[in-house]
Amino acid sequence: MKYVRFSYHNTISYGILEENTIKVLEGSPFGEYTITETAIPREKVQLLTPCDFSKAVCIGLNYIDHALEFQLPIPTEPVVFIKPSTSALAHLGTVQYPKQCNRLDYEAELAIVIGKKAKDVEVADVGPYILGYTCANDITARDLQPKQGQWTVAKSFDTFCPFGPFISDEVDPSNLSIESRVNGKTLQKSNSSNLIFGVPFLVSYLSKIMTLLPGDIILTGTPGGISGMHHGDTVEIIIEGLGVLKNTIG
Template identity: 45%
Template sequence: MANYVRFRKADGSAGAGLLEGDNIRVIEYPFWENTKLTGETLALSAVRLLPPSEPRSIVCVGLNYSSHLGGRPAPDPPTLFHKPLSSIAGPGDNIVLPRNAGRVDPEGEIVIVIGKQAKGVSRADAASVIFGYTCGNDVSAREWQQADGQWWRAKGSDTFGIFGPSIVTGLQHDKIEMRTRVNGVEAQHGASDELIMDIPATVEWVSAVMTLLPGDIIYTGTPGSPQALSPGDVVEIEVTGAGVLRNTVVAG
């Protein structure tokens, strides 16, 4: 198991590395092509972590836990949608509540990070194109979600596509847990073996119709019933081995 991060130094330059405790061993980026060490080691405290990949597509699965369906049947076909790249935020960034959005919820999720170009990948071969997993927060404006036919603003507003802090490799797809905490209190708990459309099936379904590129990410769905956010709240998403994604809520 290894943890890959991207970071920005105090001089503004960006880099990538292997996170080992409180230190980062710098490597060349993109790290799914090679993991060549440069010989440089940085203190984690000396850099700011960035979203750990630079996706060209952000795909999300909706309604993928029975606990999130509220007794409704699972959608057939599955519900999928995209987030715009402008929604991306990373570790330590603020969650900005849009004006007039009404209720906004966090949605803690296990996020798949693609490591190889993938088109028409079978369920059996899905693991071969997955680089690893990270924490995700599919922030969602509920009133806009209910009002609109498409979820373009409900799930695509700036800072609504948060992921990080690291990409963890070497996990079994059906043995990943996710927890959401708001102000230190657990608000969600789920696991990958509870997904209605599991991780291999998700890769198969998505790659059947679109080409996934290295660095692309797939949010796999959220469990339970998240709570509404208010300015000042601190949201933490924790995924097995990937660390804790921590963000503070502010008014827009």
């Protein structure tokens, strides 16, 4: 299924996306729900982030080509940082360009959406804890990253975690094409098969460090090819089976 969260007539609901129609849910995909008979055309609703998260756990340098472009060693363990809930931004939302930033980068990423509380989960048992997958953009104030000597400041501004437009449980995360486009030009192009640390390992690894809560997302890393964006740019993250996440730079 393809899950969306949306606003319609000042009411926020979850729904199932079926082509250009949304079937309204009674309840939530993170608990019990029923699919109602109410169907709303997609163009009549405002899509929100497909879930609320308590944290977005992000993996750095998880594609070999991305590590090489920064001339960094290939990690032997995941590089982990966290984006706060205030960084969340919906499809078609505007990324705020911070005044103290001189270079703002896009990073196309496959995001894992946690479906139920996960703690100390073994790799073989990860499946039931994943609701599905979505597109994400790990927006980064690149010039602040080396100055700070750590990554959280450069990656945690408000609006720095666009994700959506929907969550799908219909894709195989081990083999998905992934790309980014800025103003229609393809700048990143790779496949999730090139991940150094795959989805089951990451969920298990992180669950043994912190409790993953329903709605939390894990950004799995970005391929090589990142570069800067400018005011007024349109950035798109396209992942096979997961649609297009589109945002503008304010």
